[in-house]
Amino acid sequence: MTVRYETVIxxxxxxxxxxxxxxxxxxxxxxxxxxxxQTCPVCLALPGALPVLNQKAVELAIRTGLxxxxxxxxxxxxxxxxxxYPDLPKGYQISQFELPVCEHGxxxxxxxNGERKRIGxxxxxxxxxxxxxxxxxxxxxxxxSLVDLNRACTPLLExxxxxxxxxxxxxxxxxxxxxxxxxxxxxxxxxxxxxxFRCDANISVRPYGQxxxxxxxxxKNINSFRFIKQAIEYEVERQxxxxxxxxxxxxxxxxxxxxxxxxxxxxxKEDAHDYRYFPDPDLVPLVISQEWIEEVRATLPELxxxxxxxxxxxxxxxAYDAEVLAADxxxxxxFDACVAFSKEAKSCANWIMGDVLRKLKETDTTITDAPxxxxxxxxxxxxxxxxxxxxxxxxxxxxxxxxxxxxxxxIIEKEGLKQVTDTGAIESLVDxxxxxxxDQVAEYLGGKDKLIGFFVGKVMQASQxxxxxxxxxxxxxxxxx
Amino acid sequence: MTIFDLTLAELRxxxxxxxxxxxxxxxxxxxxxxxxxxxxxxxxTVCDETAxxxxxxxxxxxxxxxxxxxxGLPIAVKDIFNTxxxxxxxxxxxxxxxxxxxxxxxxxxxxxxxAVIIGKLxxxxxxxxxxxxxxxxxxxxxxxxxxxxxxxSSGGSxxxxxxxxxxxxxxxDTGGSVRQPAAHCSVVGLKPTYGxxxxxxxxxxxxxxxxxxxxxxxxxxSALLLQAIAGYDSADSTSVETPVPxxxxxxxxxxKGMRIGLPKEYFIEGLDEDVRKAVADAAATYRDLGAEIIxxxxxxxxxxxxxxxxxxxxxxxxxxARYDGVRYGLRDENAEKLxxxxxxxxxxxxxxxxxxxxxxxxxxxxxxxxxxxYIKAQKVRTxxxxxFLDVFEKVDTLLTPVAPTPAFALGEKTDDPLQMYLSDIxxxxxxxxxxxxxxxxCGFSEKGLPIGLQLIGKPFDEATMLRTAHAFExxxxxxxxxxxxxx
Numbered sequence: 022m023t024v025r026y027e028t029v030i031x032x033x034x035x036x037x038x039x040x041x042x043x044x045x046x047x048x049x050x051x052x053x054x055x056x057x058x059q060t061c062p063v064c065l066a067l068p069g070a071l072p073v074l075n076q077k078a079v080e081l082a083i084r085t086g087l088x089x090x091x092x093x094x095x096x097x098x099x100x101x102x103x104x105x106y107p108d109l110p111k112g113y114q115i116s117q118f119e120l121p122v123c124e125h126g127x128x129x130x131x132x133x134n135g136e137r138k139r140i141g142x143x144x145x146x147x148x149x150x151x152x153x154x155x156x157x158x159x160x161x162x163x164x165x166s167l168v169d170l171n172r173a174c175t176p177l178l179e180x181x182x183x184x185x186x187x188x189x190x191x192x193x194x195x196x197x198x199x200x201x202x203x204x205x206x207x208x209x210x211x212x213x214x215x216x217x218f219r220c221d222a223n224i225s226v227r228p229y230g231q232x233x234x235x236x237x238x239x240x241k242n243i244n245s246f247r248f249i250k251q252a253i254e255y256e257v258e259r260q261x262x263x264x265x266x267x268x269x270x271x272x273x274x275x276x277x278x279x280x281x282x283x284x285x286x287x288x289x290k291e292d293a294h295d296y297r298y299f300p301d302p303d304l305v306p307l308v309i310s311q312e313w314i315e316e317v318r319a320t321l322p323e324l325x326x327x328x329x330x331x332x333x334x335x336x337x338x339x340a341y342d343a344e345v346l347a348a349d350x351x352x353x354x355x356f357d358a359c360v361a362f363s364k365e366a367k368s369c370a371n372w373i374m375g376d377v378l379r380k381l382k383e384t385d386t387t388i389t390d391a392p393x394x395x396x397x398x399x400x401x402x403x404x405x406x407x408x409x410x411x412x413x414x415x416x417x418x419x420x421x422x423x424x425x426x427x428x429x430x431x432i433i434e435k436e437g438l439k440q441v442t443d444t445g446a447i448e449s450l451v452d453x454x455x456x457x458x459x460d461q462v463a464e465y466l467g468g469k470d471k472l473i474g475f476f477v478g479k480v481m482q483a484s485q486x487x488x489x490x491x492x493x494x495x496x497x498x499x500x501x502x
Numbered sequence: 503m504t505i506f507d508l509t510l511a512e513l514r515x516x517x518x519x520x521x522x523x524x525x526x527x528x529x530x531x532x533x534x535x536x537x538x539x540x541x542x543x544x545x546x547t548v549c550d551e552t553a554x555x556x557x558x559x560x561x562x563x564x565x566x567x568x569x570x571x572x573x574g575l576p577i578a579v580k581d582i583f584n585t586x587x588x589x590x591x592x593x594x595x596x597x598x599x600x601x602x603x604x605x606x607x608x609x610x611x612x613x614x615x616x617a618v619i620i621g622k623l624x625x626x627x628x629x630x631x632x633x634x635x636x637x638x639x640x641x642x643x644x645x646x647x648x649x650x651x652x653x654x655s656s657g658g659s660x661x662x663x664x665x666x667x668x669x670x671x672x673x674x675d676t677g678g679s680v681r682q683p684a685a686h687c688s689v690v691g692l693k694p695t696y697g698x699x700x701x702x703x704x705x706x707x708x709x710x711x712x713x714x715x716x717x718x719x720x721x722x723x724s725a726l727l728l729q730a731i732a733g734y735d736s737a738d739s740t741s742v743e744t745p746v747p748x749x750x751x752x753x754x755x756x757x758k759g760m761r762i763g764l765p766k767e768y769f770i771e772g773l774d775e776d777v778r779k780a781v782a783d784a785a786a787t788y789r790d791l792g793a794e795i796i797x798x799x800x801x802x803x804x805x806x807x808x809x810x811x812x813x814x815x816x817x818x819x820x821x822x823a824r825y826d827g828v829r830y831g832l833r834d835e836n837a838e839k840l841x842x843x844x845x846x847x848x849x850x851x852x853x854x855x856x857x858x859x860x861x862x863x864x865x866x867x868x869x870x871x872x873x874x875x876y877i878k879a880q881k882v883r884t885x886x887x888x889x890f891l892d893v894f895e896k897v898d899t900l901l902t903p904v905a906p907t908p909a910f911a912l913g914e915k916t917d918d919p920l921q922m923y924l925s926d927i928x929x930x931x932x933x934x935x936x937x938x939x940x941x942x943x944c945g946f947s948e949k950g951l952p953i954g955l956q957l958i959g960k961p962f963d964e965a966t967m968l969r970t971a972h973a974f975e976x977x978x979x980x981x982x983x984x985x986x987x988x989x
Binding site: 062065066067068069070071072073074101103105107110111112113168295297298299302303304305 | 583584590592597600602603604606701702703704705706708709710736737738739740816817819820822823824826828829830840844864867868869872876
């Protein structure tokens, strides 16, 4: 039945901006502090306190807007969104309504069939977050709720997409792309669990071919990509079942329950607030000059997409390798730093994606804290390239480098791992192996060519891995005739 | 002459030559308040202990030669200013026991000069009113006639200065709340240009209209106090970074070439004959002083009151949402559910006029009405502002009445809010335009009630306005009269 219906999804993402202080006061935005320890008259909404806009938050909003192909509004307005709730100390949220800071942007997402699709971004506007309510969980406190206003007034950028996505997969693809960009830009730490990157989804279905959008339901605050996919899929099915059963979708806000995998109604349209938006008279219009925009543009990092293209086109990496390396800005920086020391991009990529990532995972370390610097890693690669050590020995050296402190050369020197390239020394080992294995020699000479590997292995073993494998091979072939 | 009859400037001289100490002055005022306040009810809180401590500190500063213009001068402030460690009620039950943890910028600016904060003054609740009858702490009485209102909302500020309970006071003016009570009490009240004085720490009524202003015995004191509080404040985004001139230095008495406009829309039906005559006499005085008097027009004046009661109430409905009983202020502890806590706390905490304005403003912002009311009012506001800008191409200052009538009797208008609202018809346009204006004594009615004269100045040109006011004051004796009240 699903085949007869088209899914339409629009997403609203709340990204918490990585400012040190709140959007309208000087309090710290640090997460997880003692409740209400990071508050002042402004974010507590004491009588007479006034908001002052944090210019850093504006800069981060401009960065995000530019990276998502938005137009930056030269004069935008802060408005009050009025409603009562204990986590909202002023009784209104300062947000942007009619004139948001960014508009008319887009992101391209990659579909499974290899095609690209452009998802429109309607707008991105700045606003303040609300506080947090802690509901009593002991018998004495069960009837009470506590208010923690540490989070109140922290800066958010709400990024609103067009209803351009047609499946849960497209929605996830868009979200991951947006997530990657805001983290890359450093405007948001991207932590879904702590609520730094929150998503609301507007979902509707309509029969294929119908122009008009179906009635939508809004799913609130889902805190993982997996849950978003589950929630959308459940909701689409629910709406189709409803219509097929002769019912009608009602416009409402629904909550996703991650335990049951279902969504349930939170409030209907009739309960929707009249927010009585009006321009906040305490704040002057936000004027952003073209010079400011250009200043911010000049500091934009290379974005993942551009990096991938460069890795493929200029460095000859495969699309897959480029994808993995570009996914994380710090990892990509590490790779770029390696390539600056060594022209062997392919070999750098292999080592980073193999041994480096494995060690990071094993030791639960981030790439910025990796004990082997790009310079030292490329030193190691240079010793393989100039035949000082074999690839296999290099793995041992790398392990020792990870323990810290020593360069590849120091380890090779100290451990005596230098590859043996002296023909005389290798020749005597070869002779000894041939003499010790007459049966295999006979078989080899009888036509069992594959046994060459056996002899090479024996010689390498005898040399404790230090003999140059190429020379061993050559000598064996010369002697076994 | 007793201590409490001296102006700020006179006190300054006597403190500086050690003829008086700040403690003596403060004690004199505290005694005066104790004797007079039961009749006037102009103070909500009297700062007996802190005032003496501040006076001692001021005396030490004077002894050490560290004297600022306001050092040791006893100043009372409207109970709308946050004052650290003191109760700040806004004359509302909802903040009856609220003690602020911080100082408003205007307060810290006078404190840094070691002025003595002698008390917190009565007012209309949340500055909503024109008679000071809307106070949870009771009405203030006019020292010129105890059966009459002192005007509002800064009624306590004006009454206290008229009755010599403080050397000077700070009030706030959203639609005339400094000027109208100043006129009714025969003192000088000044509303600076919007953005001239920081609003930080002033409990908000209507954010786009509120301004802090001095209430004083004479024009020189007005200049002195304005000097202390004026200037940019990074804590108020709407305060303006423009230089503050030396206001006292501008009080030259020179009116040569001064063009003074009489807006014809301000002299219409409903204007009391005594007031009309007093203002006409003032215009004649100005002509005698060498100023040119020109009739001008502010064509959108008739729409100002309606425009104000949409914009001010819309902003107020949102500004007062924070009084929800959650973090501070009155909370109904018997409420079962959250919604009941909100409704019952606010029902018990706010007075009738405040509730009326919250409802009006909520309505004006509601979906479906927003364009017809709020947006329309904003457009009218732009036209009113433009009226003033146009007229200031032709004249330097405008001369008008402050209020259509002298002070009315207590209870006279409490049942007729519309009549009450119309008493601000000459002051409201100035707040909508955002420019500066002041009220100064210019006569008395047949019944002996004070009449005020309003001068309206160009935006950020308080200096010229003060000079114009000062010249009039030098030429007349009105400001020297004091009420026959517990002399």
